Amino acid sequence: MPNVPKRSTFSPKNSWVGRHQTFEQKIEGLYSFNVFRPASTADARLQTYNAATKELQATVAHAVKKKKELRAFGSSWSLSKVAVSKHWLLSNKALRVGFTLPASQVSANYAGERDKLRFLECGYSISEINRVLFRDGLSLKASGSNNGQTLPGVISTGTHGSAFKFGATQDFVVGLHLVTGPNKHVFLERASYPVVRPSFAAALGAELIRDDTLFDAALVSFGSFGIIHGVLIEARELFLLDAHRSFRTFGAGLKKAITSLDFSGLSLPGPVSKLYHFQLEVNPNDKIPAEKASVLFMFERPFTPNYQPPDWDDGAPGPGASGLELMANVVELLPSVVADLAKPLINAQVDNELAPYQVTGAFKDLFRGEKVVGKVFASGVGLPLNRSLDALNIALDTYKDFGTLLPMLIALRFVKGTKALLGFTKFEPTCVMEIDGLFTAKSQQYVNKVWANIEKAGIPLTMHWGKINDFLTPARVEAAYGDNVKKWKDSRAALLESPAVGKVFANDFTRRVGLTN
DSSP states (O other), rough: OOOOOOOOOOEEEEEEEEEOOSSSESSSSSEEEEOOOOOOOOOHHHHHHHHHHHHHHHHHHHHHHHHEEEEEEEEEEESSSSSSSSSEEEEOOOOOEEEEOOOOGBBBTTTTHHHHGEEEEEEEEHHHHHHHHHHEEOOSOOOOSSSOSHHHHHHHHHTTTTTTTTOOOGGGGEEEOOOOOOEEEEEEOOTSSBBBBBHHHHHHHHHEOOOOHHHHHHHHTTTSSSEEEEEEEEEEEOOOEEEEEEEEEEEEHHHHHHHHOTTTTTTOSSGGGGGGEEEEEETTSSOSSSSSEEEEEEEEOOOOTTOOOOOTTTTOOOOOOOHHHHHHHHHHSOOOOOOGHHHHHHHHHHHHHTOOOEEOOHHHHSSSSOOSSSSSEEEEEEGGGHHHHHHHHHHHHHHHHHHOOHHHEHHHHHHHOOOOOTSOOOSSSSSEEEEEOOOOOHHHHHHHHHHHHHHHHTTTOOETTTSOEEEEEEHHHHHHHHHHHHHHHHHHHHHSSSSSHHHOOHHHHHHHTTTTO
């Protein structure tokens, strides 16, 4: 077997700025790993992977000794401070070893398809995973609107996409390899859904734990349960999506669809039985009450061998873009002083970004690279489906009374509920309302008023952990998740090696929302 060199280095650093420039965090230093390409044999890849585990444990040991907080991160995609620390950060981007699982390492009780399992190290981006799976004739089951995030990043914050018959990204995860202390690392899966044989965990040198509650707690834990070193996912057969975007009258048929997912009042461009993705976007600078919406439907169909990716401008947001990407383009075109803009200019540019299209593509071609220009504001709240229209009207009415012109989009997406204890797509199904625009103090004031008014109306809501969520308080987290908060805390204590390690993997964010001390 090859000798694996030490790969991690530590560099003093004073501050860290997130990808979307929504915060600057004072830190003391950054750990990073050099890229190392192991030989193509499974044994060589395993040795490289296990050597990285030992280095991660040594980093945790050093943090415990020095009483420093530590947070692992991938693409620094989050707009909140959920994935940063006041002491040390650890970049995992260079950790990219992947495995298929031979039959000898898959549990005899596994109910899925063995050839669709993939074990991926933490540095894999969604873009890279899409390429690997596409090569193997496979696809992810769900995706966010773009592909730059690392796999642990999307699952740890509950990135949701719009798969109302499947769920959010964490819902295709069936196993987690967690570094939970200097002397402890575990392979975690559900007892109700065993996937691997003990020999698989043994090959990693990890303790095998099968427990539904612990697994559901760790799925969405934003780095608080240790370092996610590897993720076991279930892929599916490669498939295509026929995407149709158009402006529609915001009438009874559309309102019925967003409050019940009953599409009988709409003329659809494909069979409802094959509908995979449904979202709509409303421009609050247009008419209030809304008279039109940009509606996106995506319909599943089998992959065809002669598939050609859609002809799409590489400089534009992908066909599956969210309001974040769309508003980044709008903001780039706007003059610097928004207060002096006329609504017709904003509306014309928004309509141009939401121009109708019809394309067919695989995940790798529809949900792809985000173009970020300057500071872009993005937020997301989870709502019960039957209150989605009420919440949208509250957002529009609040904007009407706000008195400040803001370039902004309000979007609704629909996602199957998750089992993750703190997954913000907790409702069955969940309507996710996103408000995206220019990052300013006024944008923050506006969304805070929207959330307060939704709360005042008695509508339950959760908040996307990785987006702007300063509204969160311990009381609101308790109100949103109830007994799951205690289960999450108890699970964290059970999995982490010691209280001292618990302090390493706490941060100002988790303390602010009442999840750690």
